Amino acid sequence: MDHKPDQATATGTATASGTLSGRTSRTTCGRCGSTADGLPLTWACSVENGRRLYFCDTCARKHLRSIEGRLDSAWW
Ligand SMILES: [Zn+2]
Secondary structure, eight states, X not given: OOOOOOHHHHHTTTTSXXXXXXXXXXXXXXXXOOEEESOOTTSEEEEETTEEEEEOHHHHHHTXXXXXXXXXXXXX
């Protein structure tokens, strides 16, 4: 007798992670990974390699010079 795992039940509950449609979009900090609803004014935006990255207020303050210098976060 083959017992196959039911994939429908495995994927049926995977709605909690990173869906951009339907709900208020959440912004994830590209540095520490913390999230916030929408885009707080205190967060900083940095474009790296054509991708838009956001940083929370803590990380933005900490790395303000790096962000303003448009340097990649890879070297931090
Ligand atoms: Zn952060």
